[in-house]
Amino acid sequence: MRTPNVRVLYIDDEDHNLQAFKASFRRHYEIYTAISAAEGLKIMKNVDIQVIIADQKMPNTTGVEFFQSITETYPDPIRILLTGYTDIEALADAINHGDIYRYITKPWNDLELHNSIKNAYDAYKAKIDLRKKIAELEKTNDELNRFIYSISHELRAPLVSVIGIVNLVKMEGLFNSSGEYWGLIETCSNKLDYYIQKTLQYYKNNKTTAEQTEIDFSKLVGELVDVYSYTDRDTQFTINVNQTLPFIGDLFRIEVILGNLISNAIKYQKVDERNKKVEIGVNVTADKAEISISDNGIGILNEHLEKIFTQFFKSKVQHGSGLGLFIVKEALNKIDGRIDVSSDLDRGTTFKITIPNARE
Template structure:
């Protein structure tokens, strides 16, 4: 019984009215009882009343108890289901249990104590599931509110950062501030890093919350735009872009851009300081089914023990480089949303390569 002493509500379905009367006479003081002599009556009761537990006889003329439960669990998944059977229909019972159609089965004629215990256990499971559902909904609401707060705050923070950067640039242009110790450069560096972190947070929010939008994507232009954006991080990097796109490629341009930006940025960020010929290579090959994208560098590499963890949020394989540890997590999340996959191979001190497989979501026309 629940904490507020509400009675357990039970629907009992049986084509034999004597059985219904016997059940009602036995348990009317303990439970709120609805009875029905057919599946149609039972469905009508479920549509108009709150029912915690359904008890149905297996052998009924219009449909078996298992068949009724199979129909009911789609429209009314919450009530617990108990099957009564006077026959040794073992295969049907096992199949029903395996498919999750019934909580328990009891042989007829039923024993009062056994049935009462089964009802008690079923209601405990019912209340546990309802409480869990409420908690999940509360967590979802809290998570949504937190995401919106983070997104809104991130946007609001970029405005004062832009103002600070504007003042710094103005001071440099006018030469009005003497800075023999390089403090202005340090401030500029910190502002840029903070702005970079905020952009990553916004990227994550959009990747998780924004719905997929599929369109024709020019992968050469997309990759070129990413390279031009990231080239400023290290102008000594040699970029080698090879694109073979003989087919129309349909995908989510926004998420692909986020994926390429993060992977190319990492390839640049984790270069060896003493490397004479740093490079980042992109090879993109498109066919009717998918796009294969290889991003390779000759940077510091990743040790084998870290390869299984690099896509986890906040994991960083190299603490000598400043970062949030969410770039590859964003990549993995965005790829999952568009049905793609990613693999990585790396040798410490030699470099890292990421191979992406992104499905071509080209719409199928009726003529095809």
């Protein structure tokens, strides 16, 4: 039975071999034959060949040399070498460089050669399918990049304007002039902004290549506390950084990790707590940084401790997107870090992080 659309080129300097091949396989494949490498190249310029069979011992150009010469210009066709004598070095070199798919000794066995052609065509289809899938993935990736750009600029820009207007209303003493409406606008705007920021963090964490830079934890932690503490000025921070050695690490992901944990430590304080506290400790050694972040907030149920790092997990006593700790875990995985958590309900939570020092 003829296998449709399988175009096979056979190159051999002996005409009787060409005729025998065509007689044996013309009913199975679309056969093209050439008496020399130069003639074979002419055929390839006009026909989309999928499988090439070439004899090794030909004048002017051997089969291996021909395959090597078309690697860049015709990379897709699958190559089968026919050899009537043993040339181990030439065969090994050709196989190692990917110039041939298989070699078959002459005189060939029809069944062996037929199976080799079918397998070669399957390999050809797999190669083409893979290229199409890669092209589709690249297109999807480009579309995703444009979508993320839209989120970070076109969507967030008007949202920031709304938040700015709410702040102006507060400054002019009009925040409570319309009942709860301004408060609802502020709450919804902040929540949407939070979701957008977490989406961007998740995307960048998965896309961004690690860049190792020197990190000053005193400066970094201080800046992050300033950024996140504006939401609750009543929370008191105690920061203790012990860093006498340089620390080299991925600044972007470490900022994401610490930022999320500091934000949570503030967010999950008890509403009626008069002495809200967050303690941050950093100890840097030659091989790692050990960081602890403790609060006296609402705590986490024991049965939830193993679930808090899963995507979209939210306990009944906590609010949020369920993305923050998931992003923390993903970022730590990217930098070979580790995180442990202990918590007592209504007494607080402690996160302990270990991040390798990449200074060596």
